[in-house]
Amino acid sequence: MFTVEAPQITAPPAAGLRDRAVDASALAFLQIDRAGVIRDWNPSAERLFGWTREEIIGRRLTDTIIPPALRSAHSAGFARRLVGGDSGGLGHPIEVPAVHRDGSELRVSMTVDALDDDGFFAFVTDQTDGHRAQQELQRSNTLIAAILQHTTAMISAKDLDGRYLFVNGEFERIFQVTAADLVGRAEADLLSASVAAVGRSNDEDVIASGTATTVAEEVPFGDEIRQYVVTRVPLTDPDGSVYGVCTIAIDDTQRRRSQDAIAAGEQRFWNTVNNAPGMLYQFRAEPSGESSFAFVSEGCRDIFRLEPDEIVSSAGRILDMIAEEDRAVFAASVAESAQTLEPWDWRGSVVLRDGTRRWLYGAARPHRQPDGSVVWDGMLLDRTRERHTELDLEAVRTDLADLVDRLAVLSVTVPAGPEPVSDLAHLVTEKDQEALFDLWRSALGGHHADGLLTGHESRLLVRLRPRGRGGIAVSCFRVGGPA
Template sequence: MPELGALIRQLQSQFVRSAEPHRVFDALLPELLRLGESEYGFIAEVWRQPDGTPYLKIFTLSNIAWDAASREQVERQRVDGMEFHNLKTLFGAALVTGETVIANDAPNDPRRGGGLPQGHQALNTFLGVPLHYGSELVGMIGLANRRPGYDHALLDALDPLFQSMAGIIASVQLDRQRRAAESALRASEERWRHSFEMAGAGIAQTGADGRLLEVNARFCEIVGRSRDELLAGSFRELTHPDDLADDEDLLRRLVAGQVLRENREKRYLRPDGTTLWVQLTVTAVFDALGRFQHTVTVALDIDQRRRAEAALQEREALFTKLADRVPGVLLQFNVDAQGVARVPYASRGLRELFELDPDGAVRDDARLMIERVAKGQRKRVWETLERAGQRLEPWAIEFEVDLPSRGRRAVEAQGSPERLPDGSTTWHGYIRDITDRKQADAALMNAQAAARANEAKTEFLSRMSHELRTPLNAVLGFTQLLLGDPSAPLQDGQRARLGHIERAGQHLLAMIGDVLDLSRIETGSLPLQPQPVGLSALVSESFALVLPTAHASGVTLIRRGPGDLHVTADPMRLRQVLVNLLSNAVKYNRSGGQVVVETEGIDEHTVRIAVTDTGMGMTPAQQLHLFEPFNRLGAERSSIEGTGLGLAITLRLVELMDGRISVHSQPGSGSTFHVELRRAPAPPGTPAATGQTVPDPSMPAASDSAPHSVLYAEDNRLNIELVQQLLLLRSGCELRVAYTGREAIESARRTPPDLLLIDMHLGDMTGLEVLDALRDDAALAQVPRIALSADAQPQVVRAARERGFDEYLTKPVDVAELLRCLDRHLSIRRAAR
């Protein structure tokens, strides 16, 4: 076909000149029908649905004698193109397969899915030619009713035309894409300009040699140069050296037509040496003959975005660093609509807390985490998680995990759920190890329980002491009155029997004191006042207290050592220690035996007190249990009295005073107890005694004082009668009794007494409350106030003195001590009159 070349040239020339492709194909279709000896046909472009399904948009279509309405519709759609979507046709077979379809028996061809529209000309033979540009299906030609039928010879003859048509259609598509891209680019530029004001798009035209042909004001602003400067140079002077090679390669490919447009990010160098990141859309522009003209570069200033991205990356790195160093695990836990659980993110703490790799399989299978939960707790954990997810409520729970290496650990989990568009739920949460806290809580609970038990025990012992001391007050008080009343002499037998009663009462009182001391030591509530104590005076006082018992037992007390040694100790408690040791040394000695107390300075830091007896001694087995409370090592079966608490208290007191005690003993050879304490410097002047005087066991003589009034607030009638009997030993003492605190206050205000004697536990109020009520009464300001109570707790005694009591005497009352106290304070009142 010689005329085919001319037709192709005409076609290309018309395409270049025409802005409307269907006009070109309108002129081509008749020639194509003539060359193909066909009655009618069409030329169409291939378009695709969003899902990739192809359909035809007609460039031109033969007049196939449809009815007027159909023809009008075809004409109306010529510009935009009439669309054919039915693929169950002969042209549909070519469109789907991309292969040429020759149907020389069209009515019976199995590829034909249906009949023709009403009024359509008969279809006897059909040729469907898909037009490919490269590997892309871009268009299709349909010819119909060639009388001999269609064959490959015709296809081969028309193939150059078909190829030219494919190129034209591809160019149409490319041009459409270019125009759409340019339109989108313009819209994008407008959006950027509108959104960021001066941060709009810069536009530049670049020639094939890289020289800048045209720039706009925004481009000048972006690169920091004037328009004249830019047009005198090329893009190379603006480009960062690290980006130049990529830019050169892109320009080469654009000029060669290998690529029509490309988006990329690069760096511009500004005159001040700074670098600016931009996003470029570079489009190649060709003339109608396909010759390269220039590129259009649209530059957007994305420097802030890139800096923000760099800052974001830095923050992400910081977050990762923090998350990896926070004790516990930060994580996201996702459950999809099918119930499949994953861990999209977990910090490195997962390795320690669950012994799992946060970047491993747990990302896609959270069962690996769930399997770490203790078996009996998995259901509870999962149910609470599901419930929180359904309600979108915060989730918090404590549970235990079993780890391969670290065993069972307690953990606490917290999370906030978020419902995602895909129906899944993600918990943003935190899990931490609370094993130490749980153990501490358990220890605290145990300590609190122990403290409550100690408080209960202390309260019980306090009540027991009070309840026992009250009747003992009458027993010992009346016994002492009978023994010391000169107006009613006793026979020897009576005095001996009363002596037994007094000793038994004193023994019971000592037992109460020992039990309370041990309890206070065990609960840490025994107050100590460490100070320099002279041992010479303290040993003398202790000897005086034990001497009566030693004489009665036929035991000699001996002291050895220098007289200037001092130790750091509580004087009262150290005397208690020494008296306990001396008492035991006397009790467990033999008649005619000895007790030796020897003091010596071991070195410049330590002083030793040795108490040696000549008694029965102890076996090694007995010594192992020597300091156990209530263990008398078999002596409970003898006639020797004791509680089994003395040495236990002694040991603890010595340790509380930062000392130590030891024993050396052999059966039949006696025992030696060593007490070692910190040495203290001797105070200036005469070595001080302990500040305690040894009570005189005899009854004080009657005073010649003038009559005095004593107001006694007491609700126990036996105690009242005891004090009444005691004051009979003091002529001129008038006793007034108040049975309640209110009565005491009213009586004192009505007739101020010379001395107030107040019990600490009255029926309606405490002794402290009585004292507070009388504190501001000027008439009672100089009246001595003496507390007399069965409550011997140190904190109670201390509180009473701090609140204004001049003396605090404990029950059972020592008759001689009470008389001396009364004499002392009443004599002061007498001198003040």
């Protein structure tokens, strides 16, 4: 009989398994001895801190990944742990600042444990991006709060039942209420029943459709009725369900009275999802003359075809786009607003990088900082379509004038002599020459003169218009059948 011996299976050394596991770990691993010298360093630590294993082994931890400003405190704490045997924090993750080999700052989460007499080891994860994102979020919230409180628009938020959740400073000023008194109450507690009913109906339309709307509404203030352009935006949870309505109301009374029209859809307001038309911004001018944008909303993409961070990193990206013929007026308006702290108001055009021209309307409210700088919270609106409409109307008027010239029997501009121009007099019969002279004398007196006279072949409409520097524009049309 043959016998087969079972192969002998021997376990690999435990230290070998540990070394392979540490080297394969996505977590940075480091080990220091009781003198604070680095004794082990895995590939993930190389990627996180920029030091290769060969470079780092034998260096002191304090001199490599600890920020210079914290090195003294780290050394003192490390000494206390060695002398007093303090085990506080061991085995638990802590978030601390660190430094990369290139000097850039890191934020890491570190779990430290003891190796008895051999020192300490730690597993480390990079938390830098999350820490920066949290700081950016905090800055964004501060900027949003500043814009909400300094904008001239009234901004409020209500729940599905119409109870106020939030009102901004302008809302408090206009209605002489405080947010603390108003939150939890309904619009009917503030306005008349009829006005509140209109607002509630518009709120319900936004809640039902889930889309933003812009409407004109009237609000009585004593004996005066003021008109507001009101934009309502649905407030939604992450799952898309509507939980309330954000309302932005802009006083439109003066514009309507003066007929200085701006498009009804051009509203300045800010909300957390950048659903506003135009671009909201915070602009800063230093006493030294330097200027910068601390914040711009995502509406800059539609107006300037630039990303917000491009404008924040360099204000010149859009200031250089202002059309050459509008730069002097722009600079003067900013300088006057900075000196008087009166609201800034500007209309002009910009030329984009591809040569496209856009007409803009800008408005902002300035406030001076303790260091002497001036900060504007404001908006820019695109009024290109309105401007194009104006240009189209001018073209239509030009075409109409051209058509009149081509239909007229006579269309000339002549010096304002004592008698009607001969070309016109020859078209009018003898019996209406006196009537023609009356029209001519009226035009000489600076008045428009129109009359139906008898011509040799048909009735004539004669139109005389005074022109500058002693001229008279003469137009004559045939009307009706033979005279």
